[in-house]
Amino acid sequence: MNRTAKTRRSNASITSPARRRFLRQAAALGVSGGLFGLLHSLVRAGEEPPPLRFFFMFTGNGHQTEHFVPSTPSETEFDFAPALVSLEPHRADLMLLHGVSGPGSHHQGTSEALTGRPSSGTEAGATGGPSLDQLLADRFRAGSALPSLELGIAPANSLEDQITFSASGLPVPAIGSAAGAFNRLFGLANEDPAQAEARRARKRSVLDVIAGDLTTLQGQLDVPTRALLDEHLTLVRAQEMDLEQPYVPVSCELGSAPAGEGLVATFSGQLANTVNAFRCGITRVVTLRVGGYGGIEEGMYDEIGVDNGHHNAAHVGPADDLLGINGFHAEQFASLIAQLAAIPEGDGRVLDNSVLVWGMELGLGNYGHGREDMPFVIAGGKNAGLALGRYRELGGRSYQDFLFSLVRVMGLDDVSSFGDAGTEVIDELWA
């Protein structure tokens, strides 16, 4: 080491993987959830307004009508029905909607939820993609470290459980482990930019070799045989293209890694992952799937005092169990709203630039089986011009038009249709 004319860097700062682990460990020892209140959004505003984010929480089954619909159904002076009382503090930041009409039952419920294409076939699933979140992910990928994040709470992984689909129609499965999802985010945050450039260059070289293997194999197989390989190559090419974009460093303290198992801890962890992802600008698109077809099976809701499986409660009852489960989901959604509302961004809050949607598999009705009257809670998105502080019954507008409207809410004005038949915007969504 040359000691003569040494200038020193100020304050040691290594951003090796060990440091990140150290931060996690140290933080786990002491830092509480109050951290978020002290944070600011790290998304650069610049001259443009901060970009919009999209979040979709999918829960299984539906609502008993009276658990969702206000007893005073006034557009602005509505009350909050029993399942939604935890959302009341956020009245000014949300809208309650129902009266959207989709076809059929469970199959359509999961497969259509984000695709606008009802399922067909014995193994229920969409007949094509991309789902809304993947469309947005593709459009927003430049400038995002991660195109999208698929989170889950005990997400079952059969085809009929899936809600997100890539452009080729293959499911994009959810990560059920909050710690696992955190690791993905952590790996992308706080990289030393010089080291990141070197890492990216090396990754490009490795992907080049892997792509070579793929194209060699493809050349020897027909299209149906190599369907999965084709998807794999598409993903590799997308990674390569991302690596060719200028590196967008993410410098963001993520707080402690989620810990604990079970329903409440996993929800808390996945919501924290969502807040981190949006606040740090790691991704603009997050979906959270709670269970899958029919919701989470038995056993998990006893943590909140409901000793019943979700589908059983929704199918056989008692109605109070269904209320307990949906009420819990509403609390989680309210928690996300609160967390994003607490983080300043530009002239407002991260919430103002985040379109949060709570959608369900089925609709309102007796135990909620049926999709003629689909309910939604939309929160945030003030800067997208949403009509907040409202209750609206949409009189049978189609589910596909609803998804198409969300495409327009997110700013994709050049898209003229979505799904099989979504072509008309629902004007009531905008103020």
Place this chain on the structure above:
Amino acid sequence: MATTFDRDPPRRALACVSLCFVAALGACRDDRGAADGTDGTTSVGDTDGTASGGESGVDETGGDDGPATTSSSTRRLSIAELRNSYRDVLGVVPTALDDIPPDSMGLTFDRVVNAQTVSAAHLESFAAAAREAVSMLVAAKTLDERVPECEDEILPPLAPSRLVEVPGTGLAAGPDWAIQPTDEPDAIFIQYATEVTLSYSHLFPAPGSYVIGLDFDVVDGDGTEILVSFDGALVETFDTFAGPPYEVTVEVTAEGTGVLDYAINGAGNFTLLVRGLDVEGPVDHGASYVAERQACVEAVVDRLAPLALRRPLDDERREQILGLVEQADGDYGEALKMVFEAIFATPSFLYLVEIGTEVEDEPGTFALDAYERAARLSYALCESPPDAELRAAVEADELSTPAEVESHVRRLLDSPCGEATAQRFFSQLLWLYKITDLDRDVTLFPVYSSDVAAGMLAETERFVRELLYVEDASLATLWSADFSWPDPRSAVLYGITPPAEQTRMDLPEERAGILTQPSVLAVTSTFDTTSPVRRGVFVLEQVLCQELPPPPPGLMISPPPPDPDATTRERWEQHSADAACSGCHSQIDPIGFTLEEFDAIGMHRTTENGRAIDATGGAPAIGADDGTIVGGAALARAVAESPESVSCFAKQWLRFTLGRLETGSDDESLATVEAALASGSLHEALVSVTATSAFTFRYQEVQP
């Protein structure tokens, strides 16, 4: 955290088949289902050639009215198979594999291509696993066990070597009163002390050697000694002040923080200017072994790639992979990680790729080469890459004749990995994997515990092992045997005194075969009650391969209310009597009703809610009208005698071993397995699949 299976088999059937839907749409037939296992409904995959969700281009039914040609798909190795592959090739199993989204069980088994997907999360985990394997091998120093050229001394440190420069102002110094301002940036000036302490807490990124250098000068007075401690232990004493840097080397045993303490003593008052501290490391002790390191990485490629990729590596690919080394800019650990990623995160490893050679006069039919045959055999029967014996046979060209292939098939099936794979087949087929998480209401079932659940599973596993490997039993015996091997922990479910250990026991007359074992009865029930619909669907789909179609869209239903004064059967009967529901329920419910004498933990009962159990039912799908079967044992015997159970088992075994759904080209192969099942032992039937054309060739759609 789910590591292998997601929790549930297709709930579409379980949940909504229990709902009423319109019989007029012909959703369920009252006559027997078609013998090929479909009920004649056509597949509704895309007709425009684009892949439909999860169907990967394979025609799902293809059967009775489809064309004779098929299309096969290159399947991904299941997560279980990836773990085994890492274990066998490297001796380590990376934890990153746990982050891969669990494989779909929608088609019963975790490796059926028609239900597989791949996503960005998968790719990240595949790459992370490959890189993590390097760290695991280096940390354990076991790379040389697989690649002798990579001796311990030449291995890289676990993190790249870095230099961290800490300014004087970043050190904790004392005594406080002695610290004075200075113009020199980042330095501290300590004046007129007789003893000075400097302290620094550093985060070491990995175990290894670190060189610590303290840069300071004595600007006035005399220092006498410098005592350097690391984590409280003295590591070095300097008694001369020859000038900076004052370097020590510390050995760090684990990543994490370590504290460096310097005690500088003087003869009387003295003054120091402390500029800072450098920490460099972990030291790459193997850095001088340049030639050995190159030999090591080449040997990694030459020895491990053929094992991982299950075939020799061609020169061009070899050069490409080795070309990655120079991209690592001298970081040897990184070079190894890039090479591993190119081997273990590449499709030739991740997917079971089969190309083969087209057979003359049989367009669309491809004969596998010896490497592909070995891989297919090995993954089919052992869920792992070809072992040394199989590889030797390939090299010696002794894996081509049917007799040669069969000798390995028998060897593998009868080996520990073969038995484990056979058990996994049954575990997935019969939903037994649900038992480890099985939750029961202990207020209703006080005898139930996780020990009881373990016992249930042990009983069925023993039953399978005995029938398959000891008794040479037939498939019919599997379904209707009048004996079992109850486990001491779950013997209470039979109402018998627990035996000292599992022993063959004759069953009471109400039970027969695997369908009335507590394990199966429990996984087809719910938390607190039986579900005749669930059991009926289980038998229809898993055992008889009767596909139940989804309910039509637009259906609104009202579920039957719970009734504490009725039996489960009585509640369901009311709602199935509805003409709108009976279309499918006339197929499903009669099966489930025959099993109503067994509760949700598989115990025999004669009453429920104070009312007598009526176990009269039937199985219309196999020609037993409702009312003609009373009790589970009778159901088991009816199933055992049905041709549908034979054709279904053949289909399930083919799907499991080949990892794809069957198509029209497989009719002959299925017939071979069915014949073996009907006439001989289960063991021989499992062997027989490997001699079929389905197993020997792969098929592609022929363009007209």
